[in-house]
Amino acid sequence: MKQVTGPFLALLKRDLLLAFRHRGELANPLLFFLIVVTLYPLGVSPEEALLRKIAPGVIWIAALLAALYSLENMFRSDFDDGSLEQMALSPYPLSLLVLAKVMAHWLVSGLPMLLLAPLLALFLSMPTPALTILELTLLIGTPLLSLIGAIGVALTVGLRRGGILLTLLVLPLYIPVLIFATNAVSAAAAGMPVTGQLYFLAAMLVLALTLAPLATAAALRISLS
Amino acid sequence: MNDPGPALQARGLECVRSDSLLFSGLNLSVRTGQVLQIEGPNGSGKTSLLRILAGLTPPSDGEVLWRGENILRRRSAFLSEVSYLGHQLGLKAELSVEENLRLSLALNGLSFSPVRLAEALQAVGLAGREDSPARALSAGQRQRITLARLILSTATLWILDEPFTALDASGVTLVETLLAAHLNRGGLAVLTSHQAVQINGGLIKLALA
Numbered sequence: 001m002k003q004v005t006g007p008f009l010a011l012l013k014r015d016l017l018l019a020f021r022h023r024g025e026l027a028n029p030l031l032f033f034l035i036v037v038t039l040y041p042l043g044v045s046p047e048e049a050l051l052r053k054i055a056p057g058v059i060w061i062a063a064l065l066a067a068l069y070s071l072e073n074m075f076r077s078d079f080d081d082g083s084l085e086q087m088a089l090s091p092y093p094l095s096l097l098v099l100a101k102v103m104a105h106w107l108v109s110g111l112p113m114l115l116l117a118p119l120l121a122l123f124l125s126m127p128t129p130a131l132t133i134l135e136l137t138l139l140i141g142t143p144l145l146s147l148i149g150a151i152g153v154a155l156t157v158g159l160r161r162g163g164i165l166l167t168l169l170v171l172p173l174y175i176p177v178l179i180f181a182t183n184a185v186s187a188a189a190a191g192m193p194v195t196g197q198l199y200f201l202a203a204m205l206v207l208a209l210t211l212a213p214l215a216t217a218a219a220l221r222i223s224l225s
Numbered sequence: 226m227n228d229p230g231p232a233l234q235a236r237g238l239e240c241v242r243s244d245s246l247l248f249s250g251l252n253l254s255v256r257t258g259q260v261l262q263i264e265g266p267n268g269s270g271k272t273s274l275l276r277i278l279a280g281l282t283p284p285s286d287g288e289v290l291w292r293g294e295n296i297l298r299r300r301s302a303f304l305s306e307v308s309y310l311g312h313q314l315g316l317k318a319e320l321s322v323e324e325n326l327r328l329s330l331a332l333n334g335l336s337f338s339p340v341r342l343a344e345a346l347q348a349v350g351l352a353g354r355e356d357s358p359a360r361a362l363s364a365g366q367r368q369r370i371t372l373a374r375l376i377l378s379t380a381t382l383w384i385l386d387e388p389f390t391a392l393d394a395s396g397v398t399l400v401e402t403l404l405a406a407h408l409n410r411g412g413l414a415v416l417t418s419h420q421a422v423q424i425n426g427g428l429i430k431l432a433l434a
Contacts, residue, residue: 003334006331006334007331007332007334009331010327010328010331010332011328011331011332014317014320014324014328017320017324018317018319018320021319022319077317080313081313081314081315081316081317081318082311082312082313082314082315082316083315083316083317085281085309085311085313085315086309086315086329086332087332088281089279089280089281089304089307089309090304090332090333091301091302091304091305091333091334092301092332092334093301097332224281224282225276225281225282225283
């Protein structure tokens with residue numbers, strides 16, 4: 001068995017480099033996240049008690065939509081310029097290369113949201129214990145969004161207008177993540193235990209980490225053929 | 226190698242694209258030291274055949290054998306010996322020549338050496354362009370990057386889809402020289418081209434209707 005970390009790291013590095021050279025595109029989902037959350041106090045009500053109550057849902061829905069919004073670019077340019085063919089022709093497992101791409105996607109879309117979220121949570125006057133749990137759910141949940149999303153993107157990348165189909169495919173799979181995550185944060189805000197929800201999210205992440213790259217690789221091979 | 230049999234073989238290949246039959250019952254065999262040139266009018270399935278031979282598209286029927294084994298069953302072993310050059314070059318416009326080639330080396334498990342890179346770029350007429358972004362190069366020059374990729378690869382089987390399209394006269398000669406050297410090393414190649422390929426010996430042709 002050949003050393004598999006080489007191609008994994010090379011691809012990860014390349015995707016990060018590409019993202020860095022497209023900083024404008026990089027900022028888009030993050031700005032979207034920021035704008036959606038900040039519009040709530042303006043549009044709904046600046047009342048502190050209400051904001052505190054809806055804060056977990058608002059932040060998580062914004063994060064989910066921002067993730068959905070950033071998904072489409074995951075394989076698009078690689079598909080268009082033939083890089084994906086070259087990856088499929090690598091002797092290494094395509095699922096491994098897929099995992100590198102998903103990780104790069106999370107690093108440039110999920111991680112910045114994770115860093116921005118505490119600020120937005122304070123803005124919505126979320127109590128500190130809930131804030132810690134919010135960060136935890138985002139830490140477990142956003143990679144999950146990238147992994148699940150990758151399957152949908154891989155299935156629709158060959159279609160010219162795959163955007164709406166992608167949403168329809170991926171959104172139902174995002175719902176459980178949203179439910180458990182917001183429930184955990186709300187419970188934490190109310191001072192209740194949250195280990196159950198967190199364990200469930202973590203279990204889903206482990207499942208997605210093992211299965212999603214395989215499913216994505218298979219879907220990409222179908223899209224390429 | 227003692228094995229006298231053909232390295233690449235296809236049996237009873239059939240290809241259906243968008244409900245129309247491109248070819249069926251297609252057999253071919255290529256030995257080391259041979260180039261197979263696939264000819265045929267536009268839309269006759271040349272690219273589809275190459276993609277089937279590279280394992281990118283599964284054939285509707287039939288099988289492709291590499292050293293006697295089905296390529297889809299022994300994918301990793303097969304792919305480590307193949308280099309495929311398609312219509313899309315697989316280059317990132319935002320990355321430099323060197324960054325592009327580094328990735329393709331890594332994807333094939335080969336180590337990078339600046340000396341070898343410089344030699345390969347010298348050979349394809351891109352000496353000193355390591356740091357130019359692919360975007361800044363002309364179509365022909367970008368095609369030459371993919372030729373550098375071929376030089377750096379250790380593949381036995383080259384699958385080239387229209388390798389001459391964007392190249393000038395010196396580029397065409399370059400591809401022919403590379404092919405000749407590749408065959409001498411015991412390699413083999415399958416290519417499509419609308420123009421005559423000048424190779425001393427070892428050229429076989431297959432016409433698709």
